[in-house]
Amino acid sequence: METIFTEEQLRTFTRQTFLSMGCTxxxxxxxxxxxxxxxxxxxxxxxxxxxxxxVRLWEAGRINTTPxxxxxxxxxSTAVVDGDKGLGLVVAPKAxxxxxxxxxxxxxxxxxxxxxxxxxxxxxxxxxxxxxxxxGIAMTNASPLVAPxxxxxxxxxTNPIAVAIPAGSQPPFVADMATTTAANGKxxxxxxxxxxxxxxxxxxxxxxxxxxxxxxxxxxALLPLGGDREHGSHKGYALGAxxxxxxxxxxxxxxxxxxPPFVSFLPLPDNxxxxxxxxxxxxxxxxxxxxxxxxxxxxxxxxxxxxxxxxVAGKKVLIPGDPEREIEAIRxxxxxxxxxxxxxxxxxxxxxxxIVLS
Amino acid sequence: METIFTEEQLRTFTRQTFLSMGCTxxxxxxxxxxxxxxxxxxxxxxxxxxxxxxVRLWEAGRINTTPxxxxxxxxxSTAVVDGDKGLGLVVAPKAxxxxxxxxxxxxxxxxxxxxxxxxxxxxxxxxxxxxxxxxGIAMTNASPLVAPxxxxxxxxxTNPIAVAIPAGSQPPFVADMATTTAANGKxxxxxxxxxxxxxxxxxxxxxxxxxxxxxxxxxxALLPLGGDREHGSHKGYALGAxxxxxxxxxxxxxxxxxxPPFVSFLPLPDNxxxxxxxxxxxxxxxxxxxxxxxxxxxxxxxxxxxxxxxxVAGKKVLIPGDPEREIEAIRxxxxxxxxxxxxxxxxxxxxxxxIVLS
Numbered sequence: 001m002e003t004i005f006t007e008e009q010l011r012t013f014t015r016q017t018f019l020s021m022g023c024t025x026x027x028x029x030x031x032x033x034x035x036x037x038x039x040x041x042x043x044x045x046x047x048x049x050x051x052x053x054x055v056r057l058w059e060a061g062r063i064n065t066t067p068x069x070x071x072x073x074x075x076x077s078t079a080v081v082d083g084d085k086g087l088g089l090v091v092a093p094k095a096x097x098x099x100x101x102x103x104x105x106x107x108x109x110x111x112x113x114x115x116x117x118x119x120x121x122x123x124x125x126x127x128x129x130x131x132x133x134x135x136g137i138a139m140t141n142a143s144p145l146v147a148p149x150x151x152x153x154x155x156x157x158t159n160p161i162a163v164a165i166p167a168g169s170q171p172p173f174v175a176d177m178a179t180t181t182a183a184n185g186k187x188x189x190x191x192x193x194x195x196x197x198x199x200x201x202x203x204x205x206x207x208x209x210x211x212x213x214x215x216x217x218x219x220x221a222l223l224p225l226g227g228d229r230e231h232g233s234h235k236g237y238a239l240g241a242x243x244x245x246x247x248x249x250x251x252x253x254x255x256x257x258x259x260p261p262f263v264s265f266l267p268l269p270d271n272x273x274x275x276x277x278x279x280x281x282x283x284x285x286x287x288x289x290x291x292x293x294x295x296x297x298x299x300x301x302x303x304x305x306x307x308x309x310x311x312v313a314g315k316k317v318l319i320p321g322d323p324e325r326e327i328e329a330i331r332x333x334x335x336x337x338x339x340x341x342x343x344x345x346x347x348x349x350x351x352x353x354x355i356v357l358s
Numbered sequence: 359m360e361t362i363f364t365e366e367q368l369r370t371f372t373r374q375t376f377l378s379m380g381c382t383x384x385x386x387x388x389x390x391x392x393x394x395x396x397x398x399x400x401x402x403x404x405x406x407x408x409x410x411x412x413v414r415l416w417e418a419g420r421i422n423t424t425p426x427x428x429x430x431x432x433x434x435s436t437a438v439v440d441g442d443k444g445l446g447l448v449v450a451p452k453a454x455x456x457x458x459x460x461x462x463x464x465x466x467x468x469x470x471x472x473x474x475x476x477x478x479x480x481x482x483x484x485x486x487x488x489x490x491x492x493x494g495i496a497m498t499n500a501s502p503l504v505a506p507x508x509x510x511x512x513x514x515x516t517n518p519i520a521v522a523i524p525a526g527s528q529p530p531f532v533a534d535m536a537t538t539t540a541a542n543g544k545x546x547x548x549x550x551x552x553x554x555x556x557x558x559x560x561x562x563x564x565x566x567x568x569x570x571x572x573x574x575x576x577x578x579a580l581l582p583l584g585g586d587r588e589h590g591s592h593k594g595y596a597l598g599a600x601x602x603x604x605x606x607x608x609x610x611x612x613x614x615x616x617x618p619p620f621v622s623f624l625p626l627p628d629n630x631x632x633x634x635x636x637x638x639x640x641x642x643x644x645x646x647x648x649x650x651x652x653x654x655x656x657x658x659x660x661x662x663x664x665x666x667x668x669x670v671a672g673k674k675v676l677i678p679g680d681p682e683r684e685i686e687a688i689r690x691x692x693x694x695x696x697x698x699x700x701x702x703x704x705x706x707x708x709x710x711x712x713i714v715l716s
Contacts, residue, residue: 075465077435078646106464107433112647148664150673155664163600173603175596181589200589207670225583225590231539231558232583238533238678241664242521245531249656250647256663273659288436289470289608298607301631305614306506306513306599312565315508320596 003343004335005357010036010048013346013357017051020353021058022065023090031089034120039336042327043176045185046121048338052345054087054117055352056264063087063117069094076106080251081113085276088119088140092279096125096136099283103134107288112250115275118142118262122162123176123324129164129283130172133292136164137282139243141253143261146180147221148237149229152207154221155257158184159243164321166286168296170303174321179240180222187213187222192339200227246280253278361701362693363715368394368406371704371715375409378711379416380423381448389447392478397694400685401534403543404479406696410703412445412475413710414622421445421475427452434464438609439471443634446477446498450637454483454494457641461492465646470608473633476500476620480520481534481682487522487641488530491650494522495640497601499611501619504538505579506595507587510565512579513615516542517601522679524644526654528661532679537598538580545571545580550697558585604638611636 011032018028039047057063067086071079079098083091095111102109119125122138129136142157158178165173178184182201190197190213197213204210205219209228216222224236248255253274260268260277286295309317338346343357350357369390376386397405415421425444429437437456441449453469460467477483480496487494500515516536523531536542540559548555548571555571562568563577567586574580582594606613611632618626618635644653667675696704701715708715 073647075643075646076463078465078642080647105434107436108466108468110466110642148667148675150669151667151675152670153668155667163596165600165603173599175593175600177590177593177596179593181584198588225593226539227585227589230556231585231589232535234676234678235533235535235537235583238521238535241531241678242523242533245523245657245660249653249660250644252648255656255660273656284436284468285433286608288433289431289438290610295607298613298631299603302603302607302613309506309509309513310511311508312510317506317509318592320592320599 001340002337003340004337006335007036007040007332009358010039010336013350013355014048014051016355017055017349017353018065020355021055023087024066027065027087027090030093031087034089034093034124037124038121040328040331041121041123041324042331043121043185043324045183045188048346049342050118052349053262053264055349057117057262060264062260062264062268067091071098077102077108077110079111081111083113083116083276085115086117088117088277088279091116092119092125092138092140092281093128095279096128096138096281096283099281100129100132100134103283103285103288104132108284109282111281112246113279113281114248114251114253116253116277116279118277119279121176122160123164123174125281126162126164126176127172127174130166133166133286135166135284135286136162138162139247139280141244141247141255141259141278143259144257145184145216145222146224146240147203147207149224149234152205153257156237156240156244157259158222159240161239161243165299166296167299167303168293170300171325172321173299173303173319174324176324179225179236179243181225181227181236182222184222187216200231243280248274248278250280251278359698360695361698362695364693365394365398365690367716368397368694371708371713372406372409374713375413375707375711376423378713379413381445382424385423385445385448388451389445392447392451392482395482396479398686398689399479399481399682400689401479401543401682403541403546406704407700408476410707411620411622413707415475415620418622420618420622425449429456435460435466435468437469439469441471441474441634443473444475446475446635446637449474450477450483450496450498450639451486453637454486454496454639454641457639458487458490458492461641461643461646466642467640469639470604471637471639472606472609472611474611474635474637476635477637479534480518481522481532483639484520484522484534485530485532488524491524491644493524493642493644494520496520497605497638499602499605499613499617499636501617502615503542503574503580504582504598505561505565507582507592510563511615514595514598514602515617516580517598519597519601523657524654525657525661526651528658529683530679531657531661531677532682534682537583537594537601539583539585539594540580542580545574558589601638606632606636608638609636
């Protein structure tokens, strides 16, 4: 069962919720924009479905809705930002602004963030750089759900990497990927529909490959991109590790198994090695390498040539970002479908704050 | 059949070969160091086994052994370098030096390179940054061998990404990976030993998964990390694409299917979109983010904790770089085994230049 909402309905409800949590009007609008952009782009797991999670973390005192976000260390091309326990949805855009400001000064800007929370979809932050003719890069570490190659234990989050690259007449190239075979959101869809997972997505509590879509809850783990050693899972593990180190060891956040859980009912790890979650944001001015028009003309040619790649029967070759753009065009017009569990969670939040979802 | 050579024997022969090709003493030593480091670290496909390939490219006039390597565009944190058709083995170290010099000035340095050739193992270049308490990053595009998700055509190279991160008492974290399920070198081993490839490594000329280790030569293609769409090959494709764009569209090199072939018997593509191959080198000073000793202490803790991960039965969890270090320790002592085809190729080169491999 799904109910269709307009973008505007979800924006209004979400903004009012963040205001009720004590956010400023500006921050509430920003956090709303990050969440609803995710729903618009079809990444349902990271959109308003997460709003109740943020509310619970705030109730548990783990999110500060009036943070003093500040630079604690910097050079002309780098900064470390303390998010002061703020919403990642607000902290990360601020950190990306700093990266872009540095890029406008010295060509590139790189900001590592500590003491933050989940920042929504990584792709959102990278697209801000594209608006300024910059390449945007965003990474974050996250709650440990992933077993490294040969491991039983969950040591890393799904640690996404996003890279957005401007083009000229073509839409931008936007890669936004968890460093696991499949994102947790895809597993949730299989769980809801009672389907099996392909081998290579998850392992059972003993470390064996399994098709059981519920294995994660039974003590299993998500698998790094590659799935197993023979298919290169050590590469997915290395990518997830790099995201963890750039996001958390650079900044002084919690890394690896110490990364704080997203769900408020799980306790924070003992003996933290840092503060909160970490992010890593980068911006590279394209004209720091080559005149912008020249670069964009070649990106147009790159994209056009890859679109024209001879496909296997019945398929076509896509450019990263194409699927999300297609869904966005539809949902902006026809509305955003939410499943009944999400709607009922949102109504519960609405009752708490006396806001009506309509 | 294998013959064991000492590191010194291979260094002497390789240096003499590069000198015979017209390299300066300094460049010959540098190019030799890149190649022999690869053999020492166990990446046999990228070591002296490639020497004959470089000789043939030089004979075909595609490599200039006295290049005028120069910066053609720069900002405080970026540069574009023209490699003047030089050996990538010489051009890339020079570009990494520029990146490190910029990092020492403004925190980070990022250099995109055009008009170059294959640069050996990406990891070599990143380790130069580690020596200066910097994180090193290296990427390169390469001859098209890889089919994007849903493609029949070979559009990308194995486009490796390497990231090396300094630690304190622990050895550095060194990830060095092709963005394909398996590197071409691993396929060559299967071909030599007459074994089948696991499904997910290659596809046949019609775009179907195959176990035939010779499928690439029959018109098939290597597959992006992930292997197929269900297992995330669109992520491997996106990573390979990012490497291609950073290395070649940033710099003005040839990208995608226009990347020049490594083998001299294949013609250069018609209507090139740039000059030569492209690389992308980056250096980030760790103290541009956090005091170096503090960062290294946390890297030691990161590495120690990940080594202690509870493993599946009979295995242990490794840190990226461990396998190469283990082989290096053995080969530095016991010598480097070369297979008979490689030895006979090298002897042929030796006859050409009147150098004895002993």
